[in-house]
Amino acid sequence: MQVIATAGHVDHGKSALVRALTGMEPDRWAEERRRGLTIDLGFAWMALPDGERVAFVDVPGHERFVPNMLAGVGPAPAVLVVVAADGGWMPQSAEHLAAIDAMGIRHGLLAVTRCDLADPGPATRQALEHLSRTSLGAVEAVAVSAVTGAGLPELRAALVRLVAALPRPDAAAPVRLWVDRSFSIRGSGTVVTGTLPAGTIRSGQELLLTPSLRPARIRGIESLNQSAASVSGVARVALNLRGIPADVPARGMALVEAGRWTMTKLLDVRLTQPLPPRLPPELTLHVGSARTLTRLRLLGSADTAIARLTLREALPLHVGDRLLLRDPGSAGVTILGATVLDVAPPALVRRGAAAAAGRELAAWPDLPAPADLLRRHGLLRASAVTAMGVTGSLPPPVTASGWLADPARWAELRRQLGELVAAHARRDPLAIGLPPEAARAALRLPDRALVEALARLPGPQDAPAQLGLDGGYLRLGEPRKPLPAQEPAPALPPAALPPAALPPAALPPRVAAAVRAVLADLAGAPFMAPEAGRLRELGLDGRAIGAAARAGLLLRITEQIVLAPGAETEAARALAGLPQPFTAAEARQALGTTRRVAIPLLEYLDRAGITQRLPDDRRRVRLTPALPTLRSRKKSGSACIGGLGPPSAQTRDLGRPYEGCPRTHKEFQHDRCGRSARPRTGGCGGGHLRGASPRAGHAVGRRAGGPPDRAGPHLRGPEERPVQRGPGPAHRRPDDL
Ligand SMILES: Nc1nc2c(ncn2[C@@H]2O[C@H](COP(=O)(O)OP(=O)(O)O)[C@@H](O)[C@H]2O)c(=O)[nH]1
């Protein structure tokens, strides 16, 4: 089906022609028929010779009813321009044509009526000349008489050609049905009618009635007096609505699909004609069957023809929609077309923002692409982009919640976030980090998920340190590049470290000195953690210890028990030398420490998967350190500062983290297997052999907690990761933060 609206001066024979073509009466009202004057829209339809059905929306020609005319022409894809042979070109011929042009309607026909009363030649030439200068361009012209029937077969044939040339609309397009009539039928309830330009409406579907967005369920559909289960545009449709009282719908409202349109009062548009010199403060805006008042502000110079509209009432719009603007006081004189470029434009706050916006939008196409809108907005939800009516594929979202970002803006935000976090760390070096909410507010981001997504980005190549989210806080991690190899000699005591060896984001000197003192204390007795009094004396409170631990300079076993980084490796090594399993007292002795340290340290090792606590409270070592690997890795500069090197090695690297610290304790190897750096009794035995059989491999993977001698570390499948998570932040790589 196609829908064609009539257009032309009053009394030129539009209604008579529709009647002659369809055999139906387009003047619905008794008053119209009594006065012989179309006041409101009329509807009639016919089958063309090729079987295609055409519905006509017959519009009033009188200047007083131009709004009704616009409501009828608005959603129609094609027009039948009517000029009387004996009347010629008239004011409303011109006004209707200006409206058609402003709406950008490109398909039409010229019918020169009343050709039984005068030679159609002059009127035809005159009208074609006017039409050719509009969006209609060159059209076919047919001379007809509604009274004698002359020319009607030629007109039908021309209609076949016109309809065949019309674009086929997308049946999956978002539904927007502008209501042009509303009434109630006894027993059925509320009915609305309209021209559906595209998309599909199905019985049972729920649409929203604008502007209230009240839900309306489609109870029944009729198209050209026939009921249907669904109807696709272009079509004239009558919808029986459930949930909407009969007195609610009115012409100008629309039924729309949820989530596919933007209700807006603020628009940026491109004017299709130059702006007349004098305009009233408010213009009437027409779109579809709707009209409202709008203020117009030019963005930049008049040449760019870009304007911002502020509407009295919100309308459901898309980018690319065509609007008509009219000076209500100067009938027929001022009619402007406008193409919607942005349905949710940003506020113009800064000086010069309007001109800048004008310049930017002047370069846009009439149907902006997702990249255009993203460049302007920086960040948009994918759902908002869809509701704007933007076509074309969207870039991948930057968050799980569906935010899309302009690449340049996103990179800039990442840079700003890095600066923000660095500035915060400079202001308060012991702070755990910057709360993401504070970063969100400072960067004026609409969603915290964006801050988290930014923090996960690798950041610029030249950034001094990696940014990350650690324990819910934003902070700078370790510097990316290891410092040059001019390291102090291994034997150098920590306190002798030259200040130059400290990383750029080092701890405050006071804290660094205290940490050096603790490490010096621990150098002789690695498991004699300093007493609370000693920590107090050094000024190491919870914040300072936390900062040092985060920097990988101390290993924090509990709030108050700190050891040198790598102490767990030393502990594992010492405990591996005990007969397995061992008691806490044996462990305490082997470690040369007190219960105060031994018990929390063992629990720490349990959590790290280095030891395993058995039901009888004894423990066994699950993983032992691989010393040679460690040393060679250390030399190559890729060893892990996450506590896996010997304390002496760590102290040399005070404040300097390593790259490439693995998440898992790769330096720990399976005890007693052939790959172990320090093989103990036995060897690999059946463990690996059994691990190689699929059944055993599967079973082994699931019984890590078997008896110590059998299901010990060497029984774990080789593919099994010994430790899923490091025991603390010191084990994390900078980019894991
Ligand atoms: N002789 C003659 N009269 C016509 C023709 N078409 C319309 N009329 C008359 O012109 C008058 C206005 O016609 P109408 O269809 O109401 O014009 P509209 O205002 O454009 O809809 C009516 O009296 C019609 O009977 C025609 O082709 N020949």
Ligand SMILES: [Mg+2]
């Ligand atoms: Mg009429």
